[in-house]
Amino acid sequence: MKKTLLLACICCAFCACNNVEKQASVKLQEARQAYESGDYNQAKILIDSIKILYPKAYETRKAGIGLMQEVELKEQEKTLHYLDSLLQQKQQQLDAMKSAYTFEKDVEYQRIGHYLHPSQVIEKNLHRSFLRFQVDENGLMSLTSIYCGARNIHHTAVKVSTPDGIFAQTPPSKDSYETTDLGEKIEKADYKMGEDGDVINFLYANKDKNIRVDYIGERPYSTTLTANDRKAVVSVYELAQVLSAITEIKKNIEEAKLKSDFVKKKMEERKAKEE
Structure with missing residues (x-):
């Protein structure tokens, strides 16, 4: 009697396991269909649901791990294809x-060169106080406040404002210096985009307005942004958008490649264990 009961229990447990595996395999098949139709997100949701709904369906869950790796690999391949196309554009x-910009790079001292508007090259702006705009090859834009005069003002920041009183102001520059050339006092202060008190964005947004520039230092000094300087900030800003987009795309491509290589390695390890 006891043996009969034991056998009955074993049979019930076996049937229950088989039933769980069958139910889980149906869900796995749905996941594979979603994967083959290109709906990778739905495929992942279905695979994850097997672990939650059928925790004891060990064989199906094991097969689900393999399918998940296939899905992840396809996702990265799709991402790389899209990014490569976007990068080309x-x-x-x-x-x-x-070709509309001047490119400057001292290969002996600089690892990264920068672009600027031709009207703002130093040779064309000697003895002039103005805001100079440039963008490096990675798309990081910056502005330099340049002061030239008979006396130092020891400026560390600039304030830009429109006729209606709206303004933006840089924080104190982290990179500034002063020098003297044949009696002329020259001061320069650099401000990178993102650390410029939103001055660059302000100038671009107000590109069609007259802009007053106040140098913040020990002595007051002010000037105005010329028509060429307004053109320069717009031109360099738009180039910066393209360059920064390229830098971001390249970064995303590298990340996608690393993820793809990681998944491939996991697939190889799994295959080796199965063999």
Whole structure:
């Protein structure tokens, strides 16, 4: 009697396990269909649901791990294809734009060069106080406040304002210096975008307005942004958008490649264990 009862229990447990595996395998098949139709997100949701709904369906869950790796690999391949296409578009846009800029790079001292508007090269602006705009090859834009005069003002920041009183102001510069050339006092202070008190964005947004520039230092000094300087900030700003987009795309491509390589390694390890 006891043996009969034991056998009955074993049979029930076996049937229950088989039933769980069958139910889980149906869900796995749905996940595979979603994967084959390109709905990778739905495939992942279905695979994850197997672990929650059928925790004891060990064989199906094991097969689900393999399918999840296939899904993740396909996702990265799709991402790489999209990013490569986007990079080509942005690179073509850059190639069409960059001939309109002056590129400066001292290969002996600089790892990264920068672009600026031709009207703002130093040779054309000697003895002039103005705001100079540039963007490096990675898309990081910055502005330099340049002062030239008979006396030092020892400025560390600048304030820009429109005729209606709206303004933006940089924090104190982290990179500034002063020098003297044939009796002329020259001061320069750099402000990177993101650390500029939103001055660059303010100038771009108000590109069609007259802009007053106040140098903040020990002595007061003010000037105005010329028409060429307004053109320069707009031109460099738009180039910066393209360059920064290219830098971001390249970064995303590297991340996608690393993820793809990681998944491939996991697939190889799983295959080796199965063999």
